[in-house]
Every structure is written in structure tokens, then in C-alpha cells.
Amino acid sequence: MTKKILKSGVSRRTFVAGTAASAAALAASNFGFPHIAKAAENVKIGLIHPATGFLAYPGGQLRYGAQLAIGDINKAGGIKSLAGAQIEALLGDSQTKPQIGAAEVEKMHEAGVHAISGCYQSAVGLAASAAAAKYNIPFSIDVGVSDKLVQRGLKNVFRMADGYGRIASAAATNLGAINKAAGSPAKTVAIVHEESEFGTGTAKLMNKYLSEQGFEVLETIKHANPTRNFDNIALRIKAMKADIVMPINYPGEYVLLARTLRQQKVDFAASYSVLGGGFNFKFVKDLPQIAENMIDVNHWYDPKSSAGRALRKRVEADGKFFTFEVYLAYLSIAFLADGFERAGSTDPAAVNEALKNSTLDPMFMPYGPTKMYDGQNIGSRAVAIQAQKGDVQIISPAEYASAKAVFPRSKA
Amino acid sequence: MLAMNISMMPAAVLNGLMFGAIYALVALGLTLIYGVLHIINFAHGAMLMLALYATFYLFKFAGIDPYLALIIVIPGSYIFGYALYRWGIGKLSHGKDQNILLITLGLSIIFENAAQFFFTADQQTISLSYSYDSFDLGFVYLSYPKVISFVASLVICLMLWWLMATTDLGKAIRAVAKERQGARLVGINVENIYAITYGIGIACLGAAGCLLLPSFYVDPYTGNIFVIVAFTIVVLGGMGSIVGALVGGFIIGITESLGGLFLGESLGQIGISLIFILILVFRPTGLFGAKQ
Numbered sequence: 001m002t003k004k005i006l007k008s009g010v011s012r013r014t015f016v017a018g019t020a021a022s023a024a025a026l027a028a029s030n031f032g033f034p035h036i037a038k039a040a041e042n043v044k045i046g047l048i049h050p051a052t053g054f055l056a057y058p059g060g061q062l063r064y065g066a067q068l069a070i071g072d073i074n075k076a077g078g079i080k081s082l083a084g085a086q087i088e089a090l091l092g093d094s095q096t097k098p099q100i101g102a103a104e105v106e107k108m109h110e111a112g113v114h115a116i117s118g119c120y121q122s123a124v125g126l127a128a129s130a131a132a133a134k135y136n137i138p139f140s141i142d143v144g145v146s147d148k149l150v151q152r153g154l155k156n157v158f159r160m161a162d163g164y165g166r167i168a169s170a171a172a173t174n175l176g177a178i179n180k181a182a183g184s185p186a187k188t189v190a191i192v193h194e195e196s197e198f199g200t201g202t203a204k205l206m207n208k209y210l211s212e213q214g215f216e217v218l219e220t221i222k223h224a225n226p227t228r229n230f231d232n233i234a235l236r237i238k239a240m241k242a243d244i245v246m247p248i249n250y251p252g253e254y255v256l257l258a259r260t261l262r263q264q265k266v267d268f269a270a271s272y273s274v275l276g277g278g279f280n281f282k283f284v285k286d287l288p289q290i291a292e293n294m295i296d297v298n299h300w301y302d303p304k305s306s307a308g309r310a311l312r313k314r315v316e317a318d319g320k321f322f323t324f325e326v327y328l329a330y331l332s333i334a335f336l337a338d339g340f341e342r343a344g345s346t347d348p349a350a351v352n353e354a355l356k357n358s359t360l361d362p363m364f365m366p367y368g369p370t371k372m373y374d375g376q377n378i379g380s381r382a383v384a385i386q387a388q389k390g391d392v393q394i395i396s397p398a399e400y401a402s403a404k405a406v407f408p409r410s411k412a
Numbered sequence: 413m414l415a416m417n418i419s420m421m422p423a424a425v426l427n428g429l430m431f432g433a434i435y436a437l438v439a440l441g442l443t444l445i446y447g448v449l450h451i452i453n454f455a456h457g458a459m460l461m462l463a464l465y466a467t468f469y470l471f472k473f474a475g476i477d478p479y480l481a482l483i484i485v486i487p488g489s490y491i492f493g494y495a496l497y498r499w500g501i502g503k504l505s506h507g508k509d510q511n512i513l514l515i516t517l518g519l520s521i522i523f524e525n526a527a528q529f530f531f532t533a534d535q536q537t538i539s540l541s542y543s544y545d546s547f548d549l550g551f552v553y554l555s556y557p558k559v560i561s562f563v564a565s566l567v568i569c570l571m572l573w574w575l576m577a578t579t580d581l582g583k584a585i586r587a588v589a590k591e592r593q594g595a596r597l598v599g600i601n602v603e604n605i606y607a608i609t610y611g612i613g614i615a616c617l618g619a620a621g622c623l624l625l626p627s628f629y630v631d632p633y634t635g636n637i638f639v640i641v642a643f644t645i646v647v648l649g650g651m652g653s654i655v656g657a658l659v660g661g662f663i664i665g666i667t668e669s670l671g672g673l674f675l676g677e678s679l680g681q682i683g684i685s686l687i688f689i690l691i692l693v694f695r696p697t698g699l700f701g702a703k704q
Contacts, residue, residue: 052524054633056533195678223677226637228628231427232420232672235552239416252535252629259537259627262544263555287539 042088043079043340045070045333046108048101048118048128051093054226054252058120058277058325062142063091065329066117068315073337081344087337094119098127105131113137114346115339117332120325122146122197129157136348138339138355142332143299143325145275146197150375156348158355158372160335160362161299161328162380164202164275171274171297172209174384174396175244178295182407186269190242191220192233192257194249202248202274218242227253230260238266247273254278258290269408270295275382280323284387291387293409295395299324300383301364302400308364327364335360366400417673423552424669430558432665433565434624438638439645439657440569441616447652448589448609451509454516456642457635458523459614463489463621464630465527468536471625477540478622479560485618493614498607527632535631543626557626568619569658572612576654585609589652641668644688650701659699663687 047066050059070087078084090113092104101124108116115138119125125144132139133154141149141159145167150159179186189210193199200222207217218240221233234257237245245268247257255278258271271294273279279296301308301322311330312322320326335358340346343354358377360370368379384396386405393403438460445453453459466485470476476484501519505511546553576582587595588605596602620638628634645664649656664684671683691698 052528052633054631054637056528056633057535057631060533221677224681227677228637228641229427229431229669229672231552232424232669233677235420235423236416236673239420252631255535255537255629259543263546263627264553265546282534286537289539289544 041082041085043082043085043115043346044088044090044111044113045336046090046092046104046113046116046118048092048094048104048116048124049120050096050124051091053096055096055120055250057251058143058323061320061323061325062120062329064320065326066142066333068326069330069333069337073333079337079340081341082346087333092118094121094124094128096121096124098123101125101128102131104128105137109135109137114348115140115336115351117142117329117336119144122149122201125149126197129154132156136352138336138348138351140332140336140355142329146201148197154375156352158335158375158377160331160360160370160377160380162382163376164198164205167297167382168202168205168274169209170382171272171384172206172213174297175210175215175272176213178384178396178405178407181405185408186215186243188216188218188240188242189244189246190218190237190240191246191248192237193220193222193247194225194253195222196225198275199248206246206248206274215244223249223253225250225253227256230257231264233257234260234264234266237261237268238264243269245271247271247276249277251278255283255287258294259287262290271409273297279385280321281392282321282323284390284392288387288390292389293387293406295384295386295405295407297382297384299328300366300385300394301327302366303394303402304400305364311364331363331365334363366394420673421670424673425666426549426552426554428666428669429662430554430562430665431669432662433562434620434661435638435641435645435665436658436661437565437568437616437620437623439642439649439661440572440654441613442639442642443646443649443652443654443657444572444616445610445613446646448585449512449606451512451516452643453613454513455519455523456617457639458520459489459493459635460617460620460638461527461630461632461635462523463618464625464634465531466618467622467625468538468630471538478538478625479564482564482619482622485622486615489618490611490615494607494611496614497610498603501610502603502606524632531632533632535629537629538625540626555627561623561627564619564623568616569654572616573654581608641684644684646698648687648691648698650698653698653700656698656700
């Protein structure tokens with residue numbers, strides 16, 4: 001008897017056996033073996049950052065940090081509760097504009113995004129997260145300090161890092177303590193801030209908290225983005241004889257102001273910035289004579305944690321600077337991935353619920369246990385850091401401090 | 413507050429003049445290209461950025477002081493500009509002005525994205541041994557880099573004026589600017605003059621890059637910070653006018669500085685826009701522009 005072969009080259013017996021196996025697999029998927037049916041579907045996470053424009057550098061650092069985390073998670077087996085689903089990044093460029101950020105959300109929604117991480121600028125984060133709220137897409141703010149981000153009652157918006165409310169309060173308290181320990185040489189402050197939500201909101205809070213600490217704010221000076229020339233501001237600070245100069249601005253202007261203060265030979269006890277965009281390892285390395293003894297209150301990693309040291313080593317081996325954008329983006333992706341893991345689903349409502357109850361280990365950050373309150377991780381905190389001898393040291397809080405504060409600054 | 417502002421006025425005016433000279437240099441290239449080619453060079457900001465990067469890398473890898481780099485970057489920029497127009501923009505435009513506009517716009521996008529790809533978006537600064545040395549005038553410190561930039565800008569403007577006013581090349585450029593067909597009829601190679609003019613315009617940016625870097629920074633988008641101001645200066649001074657670019661640069665520099673002093677550094681920028689609108693309403697040809 002001739003064996004009948006099907007056109008595809010598969011024997012009838014094999015075909016029957018295969019069909020039976022497929023039917024069994026299909027049946028099994030409906031009776032508690034979901035991994036067989038869902039294994040191929042990727043989890044799509046949108047990354048919205050300023051990839052072009054005057055904030056392209058921090059934007060690029062954020063994108064790099066997020067992709068580093070995605071690579072690590074995928075290598076470790078993906079989202080295990082979703083049958084090892086791999087995370088796929090959808091890249092978006094806000095071009096520093098809120099309306100473009102919101103448009104990127106719409107595009108990503110069309111592309112089937114499951115969660116979004118972004119956006120660096122608070123103004124962009126506000127617009128983009130509101131757009132994501134229409135579809136209940138889980139939205140993790142990697143960097144973005146405005147407290148309005150998590151105070152609008154949106155159930156899909158979360159932030160692992162701290163916001164400007166608590167950072168400003170801690171910055172003022174810290175400054176008060178450092179000043180007192182040095183015999184209270186500083187009494188007056190000049191605040192110089194950029195004009196958007198980040199700078200304006202933080203400056204307003206600093207005015208309040210500094211007064212509570214007994215400092216007199218002589219003037220709050222707002223500047224445009226970008227500002228080409230800081231000579232007038234430097235001369236103004238010089239004329240008012242402020243003891244503390246407090247910059248609250250983005251990288252380009254931060255560095256330009258610091259250089260101009262030096263060029264105009266402005267005498268002050270300390271430069272004490274709050275969320276200074278330009279204060280990082282690169283600034284300290286490139287302009288050591290200007291950076292020396294400058295203090296910043298900002299997001300920073302815990303140099304005592306082995307995870308932090310290991311991540312820094314990897315990032316620097318890639319030829320990148322270990323700026324806060326890198327590790328906050330990494331943390332944001334880890335936070336979202338943990339949400340998918342515990343939800344065991346990509347359903348937005350289930351993921352938002354899981355994120356709301358997150359207890360993620362903050363890994364390399366000097367944070368307490370993660371606890372979300374209205375979308376804000378109340379375990380997070382910023383630290384005070386200072387440039388000392390070409391390196392960056394944590395000077396406060398005491399449990400993470402790696403050096404004592406030099407205050408007032410030493411004058412070379 | 414007002415008393416403090418008034419006491420700071422001389423310093424603010426001086427700072428405005430110093431910065432205005434750099435603005436003038438950037439505007440000079442723009443106005444020259446417009447005056448002859450009758451097109452707005454949308455790649456102007458991107459070209460300035462490339463000049464800044466050239467200066468930065470000459471300093472970083474060869475240790476060449478930015479002011480010494482002038483003798484490399486200016487001719488390099490000229491050759492780049494000449495070649496770009498002669499074998500790129502000129503050929504692709506097929507003689508149509510609107511095509512040139514689109515090509516320069518496209519070039520700006522290409523240059524900025526290429527710079528971000530090759531140089532990264534990282535902001536680069538340089539620190540010279542004399543970066544923070546300055547002349548003490550009592551009421552203000554004028555840093556050496558700013559004074560050098562000011563003097564060099566004036567010298568370059570003067571040289572360009574001399575070139576345009578007295579040399580055969582200058583006469584040929586002016587002839588092409590005034591009457592394209594007529595110039596062709598008397599034997600001037602118009603396409604070559606276009607390319608030379610474009611090259612000179614870009615050489616001005618080369619000079620601006622060298623003079624700006626010691627007191628500023630460079631990233632792929634730095635050029636745009638200056639080019640918007642440069643457009644205003646060109647309109648203010650009169651399109652195609654070298655003297656107009658210089659005087660316009662000073663006026664805008666001082667306006668920006670005084671505006672920042674009295675209205676705040678955020679609102680102070682409004683002065684530039686106000687001048688732009690006033691010039692368009694009351695003297696559309698600019699301060700030194702020829703009437704059509």
C-alpha cells in the first residue's frame with residue numbers, strides 16, 4: 001500500500017498527531033497554561049524624552065538609562081509572569097515641547113504601547129501624562145520634579161524619585177544645618193532660576209522654606225531658556241552682596257552662570273543649587289576650578305551600595321557619564337517591569353493597581369522602602385552633594401554622607 | 413532696586429557692546445549671503461555650530477588656542493562654504509531661489525542631526541589659562557576672551573568692508589548683487605561669485621565660532637541660540653548692509669542687556685522683538701538698507 005503524503009510533505013499520521021497536539025495545547029491554554037498562548041507578545045514601553053533641542057544631552061542620557069534597564073530585564077528572562085515576554089522600547093522625541101510630548105503619546109497609543117516612561121521636563125510630563133490618562137496608560141515619571149505631576153488625581157501617573165516640594169524643604173533644612181554648624185556666616189540668598197514650571201515652582205517654594213530657616217532672600221531672578229549672557233545677573237548678585245547664590249536651572253545655563261560669576265569675581269560663601277541641571281561628574285571634571293565646593297541638592301545614587309557602584313562602572317565603561325538621568329531612567333523602567341510582573345497582565349487597570357502597591361527595592365538609590373501615596377513614592381529623597389577635589393561627595397543626610405561639607409567655600 | 417539698576421547701566425551697556433560684536437559677526441555672514449544671493453540661509457545656525465565644533469576639537473586634540481585657530485577655521489570655513497555652494501546648493505537649486513531656501517533648511521537638519529550622532533548631544537566647554545583673567549574697570553570686569561572677541565570682530569568687519577568697497581572682487585560681488593544679468597554680460601562669472609560670497613559668509617561664522625567658544629559652550633543646537641538674533645540684526649541694519657550688521661549688532665546687544673537689567677532677564681528679551689516689529693512697521697528697509 002502506498003503511503004499517502006500530503007502536499008506539504010507531511011505524512012497523514014504525522015499530521016493527525018500534530019493536530020491533536022495543537023488541539024491539546026489550545027485546550028491547555030484555556031485551563032491554566034496561559035504561557036503557551038501568550039509567549040510571543042512583547043510588552044511595549046514608550047520612552048518620551050527631549051532627544052533633540054537644547055536638552056538633547058539629558059534626554060539622551062535618559063534614553064540610554066532606560067534602554068540599559070530594558071536590556072538587563074530582557075536578558076534576565078523578560079516578564080516571567082507573562083511567559084518571559086520581552087520588553088520593547090518605543091522611542092519618542094518631545095523636542096522639549098509639551099504639545100509634541102502629548103502627540104508622541106497618541107502615536108504610541110496607536111502603536112499599542114502598554115506603559116510610558118518620561119519626560120525630563122515637568123511641563124512636557126504634565127501634558128504627556130494627561131494624554132496618557134485618556135487611555136489609562138501607566139505612566140512613570142523618570143525625571144520631572146513638579147508636584148503637579150502627581151497631584152491631579154490621575155490614577156495612571158507614578159513617580160519613584162522625589163518632587164520639588166519635599167526637595168525644596170530638605171534643601172532649606174540642610175542649608176540651615178550646614179550654616180549653623182559653620183557658625184552662621186550666611187544670612188542672605190539670591191535665587192537665580194529658569195522660567196518654566198521646574199524653575200519657577202522650585203524658586204517659589206525655596207522662598208518660603210528659606211525664610212523659615214532664617215535666611216533673607218534678597219532677590220529671585222528669573223531668566224529665559226536659553227540665556228546667552230549672565231553678566232547682568234552676576235553684577236546684580238555682586239551689588240546686592242548675597243552670601244548664597246542659589247541656581248535652579250538647566251545644564252547650559254547652570255554652567256554659563258557659574259563661569260560668569262567667576263569672571264565677574266563675585267564673592268559669596270557658597271553656590272547652593274537646588275536640582276541644578278548642570279551639576280554632575282562631567283561639570284566637575286571639565287571645569288574643576290569653578291565646580292570646587294559648589295553644592296547641589298539633587299537626585300543622586302548611593303555610592304555605598306554595591307549595585308550603584310556596579311552600574312556606575314558599566315555606564316562609564318560605555319563612555320558615558322553617570323548622571324542622575326541614567327539611573328533614574330533605569331529605576332523607572334525597573335518600576336514598570338515590576339508592575340507588569342506582579343499584575344501578570346498588560347491590562348492598564350491591572351498594571352496601574354500593581355504599580356500603586358509597589359514595594360520595589362530601590363536598588364542603588366539612597367531611598368527608604370518604596371511606598372506609593374497618590375502616585376508619589378514617599379520613600380524617595382534627594383541628597384546634598386558637593387564638588388570636592390575633583391570628585392562629588394554626598395554631604396547630607398548623615399547616613400549616606402561620604403564627606404563633610406566645606407562651608408563657606410574655600411577661595412582659591 | 414531702581415537705584416541699583418541705574419548704577420549698573422554703564423556696565424550693562426559695555427557688556428551689551430561686547431556681546432553685540434559677536435552678534436554682528438554672525439549677522440554679517442547672513443546679510444552678505446542675503447545681499448548677493450537674495451536668499452535667507454537657514455543653515456546659518458548649523459554652520460556656526462560646526463565652526464564651534466571645529467574650534468573645540470582643534471583645541472582638544474591639537475591643543476590649538478581658539479584665537480590661534482582663527483587662521484585655520486576661517487579659511488577652512490571659506491573652502492567648506494564655497495564647495496558646498498558650488499557643487500551642492502548651486503547645482504541642486506537649478507537657479508530657483510525657493511529651492512535654495514529648502515536646501516539650506518534641509519542642510520541645517522542634516523548638520524544638526526549628524527553633529528548629534530558624531531559628537532553626541534553633550535555640551536562641550538573649554539577652559540583656557542586666561543579664561544578668568546580680566547580688565548578691572550572699577551565698575552565691571554571685562555574678561556580677556558570678551559575683549560579679544562570684541563576687538564577681533566571689529567577688525568573682521570573692517571576687513572570685510574574694505575574688501576567689498578575697494579577690491580575688484582568686492583566690486584564684482586556688488587555688481588552681481590545689484591544686477592545679476594548685467595554682471596554676466598560684462599564677463600563676471602556669476603556662479604563663481606555666488607559661491608565666493610557664500611564662502612565668505614561661512615568664513616564669518618568660522619571667525620564667530622573661534623571668538624565665541626572661550627566664553628560659551630557648544631552642542632548640536634547652539635547655533636540656533638544666535639541665529640534668531642542674527643535675523644533681527646539683518647532686518648534692523650538693512651539686508652545686505654555690512655555697516656548695518658555691525659551697528660545692528662551693537663544696538664541689539666545693548667537693548668538685550670538693558671532690557672534684562674530693567675525688565676528682568678526673562679522679560680528683557682522682549683526688547684529685541686519690539687525692535688524687530690518697529691523696524692518692519694516704520695523702516696522696512698532697515699537702518700542702512702537701500703530703498704527698492
